[in-house]
Amino acid sequence: MRPSGDKIAQYIFLAIACSAIASLLLIALFIFKEGLPFILRYGPVNFLTSSQWDPSQEQFGIYPMIVASIWITIGAMLIGAPLGVAGAVFLTEFVPRPVMRIVKPTIELLAGIPSVVYGFIGVIVLAPLIRAHLGGTGLSVLSAAVILGIMVLPTVISISVDAISAVPNSFREGALALGATRWQAVRMVVLKAARSGILASIILAMGRAVGETMAVIMVAGNTIRVPHSVLEPVRTMTAHIAMEMSAAVGLHRQALFATGVVLFIVVMILNAMAMTVMRQKARR
Amino acid sequence: MRIHPRRTQALAVTLLGAATLLTLAVLVFIIVFVLNKGLPGVTWKFLTGYPEEMGRAGGIFPFVIGSILLPLLALAIALPLGVGTAVYLCEYTRETRMTRAIRFGTDCLAGIPSIIFGLFGLVFFVILLHMGWSLLSGGLTLAIMVLPTIIRTSEEALRAVPQAYREVSCSMGATRWETVHRVVLPNALPGIVTGVMLSVGRCIGETAAVMFTAGSAESGIPTSAFDSVRTLAVHFYLLATEGISSANAYATAAVLVISVLLVNMTAYWIMNAFIRRRAR
Numbered sequence: 376m377r378p379s380g381d382k383i384a385q386y387i388f389l390a391i392a393c394s395a396i397a398s399l400l401l402i403a404l405f406i407f408k409e410g411l412p413f414i415l416r417y418g419p420v421n422f423l424t425s426s427q428w429d430p431s432q433e434q435f436g437i438y439p440m441i442v443a444s445i446w447i448t449i450g451a452m453l454i455g456a457p458l459g460v461a462g463a464v465f466l467t468e469f470v471p472r473p474v475m476r477i478v479k480p481t482i483e484l485l486a487g488i489p490s491v492v493y494g495f496i497g498v499i500v501l502a503p504l505i506r507a508h509l510g511g512t513g514l515s516v517l518s519a520a521v522i523l524g525i526m527v528l529p530t531v532i533s534i535s536v537d538a539i540s541a542v543p544n545s546f547r548e549g550a551l552a553l554g555a556t557r558w559q560a561v562r563m564v565v566l567k568a569a570r571s572g573i574l575a576s577i578i579l580a581m582g583r584a585v586g587e588t589m590a591v592i593m594v595a596g597n598t599i600r601v602p603h604s605v606l607e608p609v610r611t612m613t614a615h616i617a618m619e620m621s622a623a624v625g626l627h628r629q630a631l632f633a634t635g636v637v638l639f640i641v642v643m644i645l646n647a648m649a650m651t652v653m654r655q656k657a658r659r
Numbered sequence: 660m661r662i663h664p665r666r667t668q669a670l671a672v673t674l675l676g677a678a679t680l681l682t683l684a685v686l687v688f689i690i691v692f693v694l695n696k697g698l699p700g701v702t703w704k705f706l707t708g709y710p711e712e713m714g715r716a717g718g719i720f721p722f723v724i725g726s727i728l729l730p731l732l733a734l735a736i737a738l739p740l741g742v743g744t745a746v747y748l749c750e751y752t753r754e755t756r757m758t759r760a761i762r763f764g765t766d767c768l769a770g771i772p773s774i775i776f777g778l779f780g781l782v783f784f785v786i787l788l789h790m791g792w793s794l795l796s797g798g799l800t801l802a803i804m805v806l807p808t809i810i811r812t813s814e815e816a817l818r819a820v821p822q823a824y825r826e827v828s829c830s831m832g833a834t835r836w837e838t839v840h841r842v843v844l845p846n847a848l849p850g851i852v853t854g855v856m857l858s859v860g861r862c863i864g865e866t867a868a869v870m871f872t873a874g875s876a877e878s879g880i881p882t883s884a885f886d887s888v889r890t891l892a893v894h895f896y897l898l899a900t901e902g903i904s905s906a907n908a909y910a911t912a913a914v915l916v917i918s919v920l921l922v923n924m925t926a927y928w929i930m931n932a933f934i935r936r937r938a939r
Binding site: 394493556588643 | 664665667668671672674676678681682685689692740743744748750751764765767768771773774775776777781787803810834835836860863865866867871892895896899900908912923924
């Protein structure tokens with residue numbers, strides 16, 4: 376009796392273990408089912424490269440939203456990646472361990488601050504600053520990039536710290552024994568060894584930045600237009616879906632799901648890249 | 660001219676330190692700013708009162724209840740699935756193609772943006788399964804969203820249980836299942852609880868996925884799983900973007916931030932206690 380009971384338990388656990396893959400497939404299936412037929416019918420090139428978005432005229436081009444998402448993501452990385460990696464290097468290499476053990480969880484705690492709160496800070500504090508000193512309305516590519524850059528800091532720092540900490544101490548000692556200063560050891564040896572983990576942290580942060588919705592809706596201004604400067608208001612793909620979904624029917628709704636398909640594919644590619652980079656590290 | 664390495668070292672350390680301080684300063688500023696502006700408005704009456712005039716006056720009681728019920732429901736669904744997956748991965752199998760696929764799926768799921776979860780919840784739970792904008796639709800959607808977190812933290816917790824515990828249990832004639840639920844799971848419990856708390860924190864702060872699935876109507880306290888709910892995060896978003904009341908928006912933000920920080924701090928506290936006990 377007993378062994379067979381154990382066998383049953385094993386099958387039950389196997390079934391449960393498939394829940395994550397099942398959810399993933401279900402999500403992909405339903406997003407594609409709602410969005411893909413539209414893309415094929417409307418023409419992928421037209422959908423991706425046209426700047427005309429006017430549901431009443433059945434014009435569905437998401438080029439401005441794609442450009443906005445790219446600009447804001449790149450801006451967020453220009454701010455978040457250097458700050459985050461610098462913080463991670465400082466915390467692991469130039470600060471006593473006990474201090475790092477307090478500071479790292481504190482920064483990770485802040486990853487829990489809801490995105491609506493970040494967005495609110497962007498509207499209340501950052502946008503007026505930009506309006507006063509740089510011009511424009513303040514709700515712009517720049518403010519969205521700054522807010523997203525701050526939001527991804529915990530991701531970059533946390534994963535980079537893990538990657539840098541995983542570099543064996545003998546690497547550092549070897550460099551120091553050859554007469555390198557601490558910074559030379561870090562720059563020439565430790566950072567090279569931790570390169571793939573740091574890269575993975577930045578790619579994962581990019582995925583988060585592309586997918587962020589609420590904070591961007593609040594600070595980016597939401598005008599459908601291809602931006603010519605970072606001070607102009609824009610609407611990202613995520614904001615586009617969230618803002619128009621509630622009122623959308625028919626083709627309009629399908630076009631929004633099609634935007635979701637584009638977003639889904641972009642995020643999956645970024646995730647796959649991060650995973651590949653991490654796996655290369657593990658193999659080495 | 661060549662700069663002395665000790666100079667570059669001093670310069671590098673200064674810059675890196677400045678970057679770290681800037682990061683901390685920004686993050687601390689956000690919290691202090693929100694609490695400073697919002698805390699004066701957080702009174703007992705505000706927490707337990709009903710909203711009046713669309714939230715312009717009155718309290719946030721129904722939304723507090725929404726923000727408690729929704730994560731509870733999500734966790735009630737995600738916890739058995741997540742821990743079960745972790746048990747399968749750690750206790751019932753070796754590294755196979757199947758486990759690699761499960762891990763890959765979990766990692767992919769973790770990277771999906773919340774707006775996509777919202778879209779999926781909308782077509783699948785709300786429309787296809789006729790659940791409507793409800794506590795149930797929202798709970799199921801959030802459950803899928805936090806599943807990767809639960810799986811990962813539980814797996815780490817299970818792996819941290821010493822192999823000798825399992826060997827002793829099996830040598831006394833226990834089956835694998837008895838070993839898992841009498842020996843391994845109790846020892847991994849603190850680690851699992853950490854994952855649960857982190858997930859609760861994420862559910863409380865989530866807005867996009869919740870608006871699409873649980874609705875945003877201001878409909879009082881839900882009496883069944885098919886009632887629509889508005890959470891604190893959604894309420895705050897509406898207050899802030901529709902310019903309804905900045906005083907109440909600040910106070911709601913303060914409640915939101917405090918609850919998320921408390922939940923996350925509890926998670927880290929439990930994890931630290933767990934690690935310290937393991938180290939002994």
